[in-house]
Amino acid sequence: MALLCGLAFARDPVFTDWAAQRRAPSEHPERAAGWDFSATLYERLARVVEHETASAVLVGRSVEKRPIWGFVVQDPGVEATRELLIIAQLHSLEWIGAEVAVAYLEGLAPDPPPGVRVTVIPIVNPDGRWRSEQDLLAEDVRSYRRSNANGVDLNRDWTVHRESDVIWSKLPRTKRHYTTSPAPLSQPETQAVDALAQSAPPDAFVSLHAFGGYVETPWGGVYEPPPDDARLKAMAYEMAEAMPHRPYRVIQINHFVRTFRALGCEVDHFHAVYEADAFLIELTRSGLTLNPRTWRDYFRWYNPVDKTEHVENGVAALDTLTRRLSAEARGLIEPL
């Protein structure tokens, strides 16, 4: 924990006491379908930190002062020379990211691969998550939620590639598609994640989103690939090919449409600022069927009724990256 001591991190009992005070709704159709409300996710995480390999850290607080928890896992008997940072749920409705993060931690903590320290932040945007939970409890599926409590998109609040080179970004009718946050790292949630990264710079970084079924590589803010594109793509293919169900496709973030730019996104930030091998995984292929009751069931856009195969795909991708870093740390394989 040496590198993490610079920040005022809480110790495990603080987290477990806090988690024990959360209350999940006793009955809810989504819960019955296997979608855990955050209280249940935190209950599961309290069991994760019972392992001596795992601990909870208070990374920071949201706009509305909700705690942002991180979970650090490493083999305590071996010095870690690789850092892996995984963050999830920057966007309020993308519960699948938090699900994958927690399932991954549950699998990792009993037997973490040696030589790599993993930090996972399952819910970066707890205020947005809270609002989407309130919507579901009120049976309101039509409220579209994405940003934090200040209305800022945390996926557009980072420091790199904030200005677009695309002509459409300058034109009055189309420039709204090329927006960023008011300033780099303008929000407490992104500041907290970046402060953590400064204290323990990651060698590899993954941000979990939905939907699309993609493992995405930098850049998001410019069309040209980075100089190490081939290596990043090879790592992305390694993650995709490990998926037990129909594997996700590998693509550079902004290559869906030639004029699309994800300005100021976290993957560009972590790749440019920390030189981390950085990825964004778009989990699920949406949960909307061809014939939905309503197209405006926004929860279902991101989170299918049956999450199983996407949880397994996501966990397999993260496990593969973790094992690669561990093997590199022990000199068993060369970095790509």
Ligand SMILES: [Zn+2]
């Ligand atoms: Zn997202």
